[in-house]
Amino acid sequence: MDTSLYNEIVNVIKNFNGLTRNCAKKLQETFPNIDTNTLYSILNIQYQRKMRCTYGKFQNNRNRYWDLFQKALRNNEKSGILVKLSEMFDIAPCLMAKLILQKYFDDHQDLDKNNEKKEGSVNINTYLKNTYMIPDSDLAYEVFLCTVFDNLYSPLVDAMRLSLGQQYEVRLQKEAIKLGLAFRGEEYLRKYGYDKTPDLKLDVPIVIDGFVINWIEGKAVFADEDVHSDYMKNQYLSYWNRFGPGLVIYWFGYLKTIVETGDKRFIVRDYMPTNIKKIWSIQNGNHMPEETTVKKTDNNNSD
Known part of the structure; x- marks a missing residue:
């Protein structure tokens, strides 16, 4: 592929705001003569690089995302809250789900007899793959929707990629x-x-x-x-x-x-x-x- 055409594709990806699944559709419409697998692969590469560069910032804002999530639940907003937050803050839905799960388990970690949190980290990926294991049913469904709407970081996509x-x-x-x-x-x-x-x-x-x-x-x-x-x-x-x-x-x-x-x-x-x-x-x-x-x-x- 020529550099000029490659740069055109990359510019569309960089200028797109929203879910990657919608960006993939935009790429197919803009470049109908290029193989879908090629476009998806370029999108995958560019978006992962972007997430690696910005994920630290998202980690620092974890409490803010949690507060917004809890507020939406109290207001009885429709399901798909985490997906909407991921779109709002330009982060992959499954990465948003991981941040929320980390916050949830940090706040609900078992206490020992001295009323101190027990040591040991929770394997977040396990709960992302098996959302039925999440104790909170509302959170479990929200995380499940993230795995459905994320076409780059979902456990299902990992299996498809393999x-x-x-x-x-x-x-x-x-x-x-x-x-x-x-x-x-x-x-x-x-x-x-x-x-x-x-x-x-x-x-x-x-x-x-x-x-x-x-x-x-x-x-x-x-x-x-x-x-x-x-x-x-x-x-x-x-x-x-x-x-x-x-x-x-x-x-x-x-x-x-x-x-x-x-x-x-x-x-x-x-x-x-x-x-x-x-x-x-x-x-x-x-x-x-x-x-x-x-x-x-x-x-x-x-x-």
Whole structure:
């Protein structure tokens, strides 16, 4: 993706006030020709960065949010109070729910025989995932609504994100099999003691656009410079040190500026290339690469 188009998308996100689910709809309307997964991934990245920068301020205002919540309850306002507060203060609903839960449990923590609060912190995430465990029924329902209206920080979204990642891992394996590649998966490599493993470690290297590939890693995200840099430091460089050069696939696209000209460690694509050349082992007595080409249309099957 060109930098100019990326900046247009980011500007829409930064200038939008309200819930991220509504921002996602705005992005789809503004950029109808861009894949929905790509837009959502960019929104996810930008909003999480924003929340990391401002969450400390929200923590300091926790008592204020609690007072507003209690006032709304006393006034018998309609359900969805916490969702409205999150929209008012531009904070993710589930993060608002966490702040309110922290305040609630701080005020209702059990007292010991000396009328002092017992030590030990409450795992807020447990109550966010299991709202029926919250003793206060009104608060429980309000927190539940936060998990419904939050499309970035909800436990349900976390499960969907994990499922999406697994779906694209399966897709990568299927496309590799269609191309006739011999490979080992993550489970096999971990079994033999590798702590950091790519999605696929090729038994026989291949050549793509003149670049030798020993491993393939797929990510179901859009990659800008910061995302790519984090993955490179935490994963790709380890793969390169152990296995040599490889291929990185960002299924939802990437910013063109992340590609370094002449990089010999890995190449970056947003699809599984089909114009590959297989390098047969010397033991087979064939030193010439065999070129394999598969129609691009086969690459669109995600199942």
